[in-house]
Amino acid sequence: MDERAKVGYQMAIQLIAYEGQIIWRSFQGLLTANSVLILLIGAIIRFYSNYTVLKTVLAIAGLVLCFCWILVQMRQSDYYAYWFAWARFLEQTHFSPVVNIVTEGERFSRGEIPIIDTANKVNVPRMRWGSRLFKVEWLIYFVILIFIGIYISLLSVS
Numbered sequence: 001m002d003e004r005a006k007v008g009y010q011m012a013i014q015l016i017a018y019e020g021q022i023i024w025r026s027f028q029g030l031l032t033a034n035s036v037l038i039l040l041i042g043a044i045i046r047f048y049s050n051y052t053v054l055k056t057v058l059a060i061a062g063l064v065l066c067f068c069w070i071l072v073q074m075r076q077s078d079y080y081a082y083w084f085a086w087a088r089f090l091e092q093t094h095f096s097p098v099v100n101i102v103t104e105g106e107r108f109s110r111g112e113i114p115i116i117d118t119a120n121k122v123n124v125p126r127m128r129w130g131s132r133l134f135k136v137e138w139l140i141y142f143v144i145l146i147f148i149g150i151y152i153s154l155l156s157v158s
Contacts, residue, residue, distance in 0.1 A: 002094055005090050005093070005095070009099075012083050013087055015079075019076060019083055026069075026073070030069045033065060034065060034066070034147045037058060037061070037065070040058060041058050044058070059152075060155070063148065066151065073144070077137055084106075088103050104116070108124070111126050111127055111132050113125070
């Protein structure tokens with residue numbers, strides 16, 4: 001077994017886990033930042049109704065924050081896919097048929113039946129259609145769109 005491929009595969013797997021953590025940490029941080037910004041704008045509307053310029057500036061800042069959030073999410077998702085591609089490549093070129101975890105995981109995510117052990121025909125059930133229907137990445141974009149809608153509605157209300 002090529003030791004360099006083994007180290008590369010371990011690094012790819014570690015980077016997949018790391019990128020997944022980064023995606024959720026940035027989601028949590030930007031969700032919190034947007035929530036605080038919305039609360040601040042709400043307080044301004046409620047208690048300081050004559051500060052409409054400040055409300056407008058904060059709503060525009062929120063839109064800019066959402067745009068940055070989209071770019072961060074896109075970049076992190078692309079890196080996530082990149083590390084998975086490397087792990088699949090190393091599996092297929094150096095470890096197949098013994099190690100096919102990521103490769104078979106991709107098949108599983110498409111609704112195909114992954115083969116765990118070809119000699120003993122050990123299979124797992126297909127991923128259910130409902131599990132394949134919605135990607136978690138879409139949830140993040142949906143949440144961002146909700147904030148964009150809130151900021152736009154705040155800009156349209158005087």
